[in-house]
Amino acid sequence: MYRLIWFVICFFCLTSCKSSKEFTGFSYDPVDVTNTNDKELDPQPKRIIGADSPKVWVSNEFDGARANDFYALNDSTFEVYIAPENAPINNSPWYAFKIWSDTVRMAKIQLNYRDATHRYVPKLLSWVQADSSWEEQWELEVEYDSTNGTATFDVLLANDPIIISGQPLHTSSKLKKTLWDREIIGHGFVKVREAGLSKLGRPIWELDITEVAEDQKAPVLTLVGRQHPPEVTGYLASLIFLEELTSDSELAKKFRQTFVVKAFPMINPDGVDLGHWRHNAGGVDLNRDWSNFNQPETRVIRDALSWMKNHDLRRMFYAIDFHSTNENLFYPINQEVKTTPDDFTQKWVGRIIENNPETEFRIEEFDTSSPIAKNWFYNTFGIDAITYEVDDSIDPEQLDSVSRSAANLLMELLLEEWEKSILEN
Structure with missing residues (x-):
C-alpha cells in the first residue's frame, strides 16, 4: 500500500515543476486574478x-x-x-x-x-x-x-x-454559536479574540487553543478557512478538526500540552453574508492576495501571525488552508522544496489515504510561486503547508469520519515531528 502511495506522490512531484515565470493564475483562474486591488461589484438588489x-x-x-x-x-x-x-x-x-x-x-x-x-x-x-x-x-x-x-x-x-x-447556510453571525454548540469554545484552554475586521467591518475571529504556558517554547499549528464563501464542506471539515483538537482524548490533551493552535475559521465573512460566489467585498479572490496583501482580510491573518517569525518561544510549524471542490483533493507543496519539517504533508496524506480506503483522494503538488495562503506560510516561515480540499457533495457521515481520522493522524504526526526536531537540535 505504501509503495502505491509513494508512487502517486512521486509521480506528481516529477510532473509539477517549479517555475521561474511570474505567476498569472492557475488553469482554472480568470484573467487578472492576481491583481488584488479593489474591483467594482455588481450588487444584487435585495427584494x-x-x-x-x-x-x-x-x-x-x-x-x-x-x-x-x-x-x-x-x-x-x-x-x-x-x-x-x-x-x-x-x-x-x-x-x-x-x-x-x-x-x-x-x-x-x-x-x-x-x-x-x-x-x-x-x-x-x-x-x-x-x-x-x-x-x-x-x-x-x-x-x-x-x-x-x-x-x-x-x-x-x-x-x-x-x-x-447550494449548500447549507453557515453565515458569519452563526459562527460563535456554532463553535459553542460543537463545544469547541467554552474550555479554559481556548481563547477567542477579534483578530481584526473585514472590509465591511465584520469581525474575523481567532481561536487560540493550547495548554502550553506562555513562557514555554511551543510549535504552532495554524488553520485557515472560508476564503471562498460557497466552500462549506471544507469549512465543516475545519470545524471537525477543531472538535478533535479540543476533545478530551489523551492524544488531544498531549497535543495541547505541546502545541499552540491558531485557527481562523471564517476569514471572508463579507463574502459569506453577501452571498458571493468567490470574492470578498472588494471583489477579489482572497486566496490570490497572499503576496500583495491589498485586502484587509489577508492583512488581518498576516498581522496576527507574522510576529512569530524568528520568535524565541513560538515557532510556526504547519498550516492548513481548508477549501472545497468537486473531489477530495490535497494540494501539497512540491516534495522537492525543502521545508521544516520536511515532507510533512506527504507523510500525513499517506496516512490519511491508508486509514480511509473507502474514500477516493487525489494529490496534486504545486510550486511556491503563486500568491496563495500555503505559499505565504512557506515563504514567511519556511514551513510545510497544504490546501485541503473537500468534495462539494461528500456524504455527511463520510465527511465526519474522514475529518476525524485526518485530525487525529495530524496530531500524532506533528507530535512525532516535533519530538524529532528537539532531538536533532
Missing part, C-alpha cells in the same frame, strides 16, 4: 419578487442569499436568475433564496446562471423553531442541461417559506 397568478414569491432578504431575478416562464415553470458579484470569476455559482406560494402547488424551478454553469446540488432548508435556524431537510433531484448550464428541479410550495441553497 421580494412575485411571479404568476396566484403568486409564487422569491426573496433574497437574508444573509447568505443570492438570487438576482425571478420570472414565470409558464404557468408551472419559474426561473431564478443568478449572477456573480463581479466578473470574470471562477465557475462557483452560489445561490440561496426563500421561496413560497399563495397556494399549495408543485412548481418547476430552473436555475439560470450568468458567466457559469450549474455546480452545487440544491438543498431544501426549512425553519426549525426549536433551534431557531434553517436546517437542511434533503437534496433535490436535478435535471441538468449541459448545453446552456441550467439546472431544473421540482418542489412543493406553500404559504410557509423554504430556502433553496
Whole structure:
C-alpha cells in the first residue's frame, strides 16, 4: 500500500515543476486574478419578487442569499436568475433564496446562471423553531442541461417559506454559536479574540487553543478557512478538526500540552453574508492576495501571525488552508522544496489515504510561486503547508469520519515531528 502511495506522490512531484515565470493564475483562474486591488461589484438588489397568478414569491432578504431575478416562464415553470458579484470569476455559482406560494402547488424551478454553469446540488432548508435556524431537510433531484448550464428541479410550495441553497447556510453571525454548540469554545484552554475586521467591518475571529504556558517554547499549528464563501464542506471539515483538537482524548490533551493552535475559521465573512460566489467585498479572490496583501482580510491573518517569525518561544510549524471542490483533493507543496519539517504533508496524506480506503483522494503538488495562503506560510516561515480540499457533495457521515481520522493522524504526526526536531537540535 505504501509503495502505491509513494508512487502517486512521486509521480506528481516529477510532473509539477517549479517555475521561474511570474505567476498569472492557475488553469482554472480568470484573467487578472492576481491583481488584488479593489474591483467594482455588481450588487444584487435585495427584494421580494412575485411571479404568476396566484403568486409564487422569491426573496433574497437574508444573509447568505443570492438570487438576482425571478420570472414565470409558464404557468408551472419559474426561473431564478443568478449572477456573480463581479466578473470574470471562477465557475462557483452560489445561490440561496426563500421561496413560497399563495397556494399549495408543485412548481418547476430552473436555475439560470450568468458567466457559469450549474455546480452545487440544491438543498431544501426549512425553519426549525426549536433551534431557531434553517436546517437542511434533503437534496433535490436535478435535471441538468449541459448545453446552456441550467439546472431544473421540482418542489412543493406553500404559504410557509423554504430556502433553496447550494449548500447549507453557515453565515458569519452563526459562527460563535456554532463553535459553542460543537463545544469547541467554552474550555479554559481556548481563547477567542477579534483578530481584526473585514472590509465591511465584520469581525474575523481567532481561536487560540493550547495548554502550553506562555513562557514555554511551543510549535504552532495554524488553520485557515472560508476564503471562498460557497466552500462549506471544507469549512465543516475545519470545524471537525477543531472538535478533535479540543476533545478530551489523551492524544488531544498531549497535543495541547505541546502545541499552540491558531485557527481562523471564517476569514471572508463579507463574502459569506453577501452571498458571493468567490470574492470578498472588494471583489477579489482572497486566496490570490497572499503576496500583495491589498485586502484587509489577508492583512488581518498576516498581522496576527507574522510576529512569530524568528520568535524565541513560538515557532510556526504547519498550516492548513481548508477549501472545497468537486473531489477530495490535497494540494501539497512540491516534495522537492525543502521545508521544516520536511515532507510533512506527504507523510500525513499517506496516512490519511491508508486509514480511509473507502474514500477516493487525489494529490496534486504545486510550486511556491503563486500568491496563495500555503505559499505565504512557506515563504514567511519556511514551513510545510497544504490546501485541503473537500468534495462539494461528500456524504455527511463520510465527511465526519474522514475529518476525524485526518485530525487525529495530524496530531500524532506533528507530535512525532516535533519530538524529532528537539532531538536533532
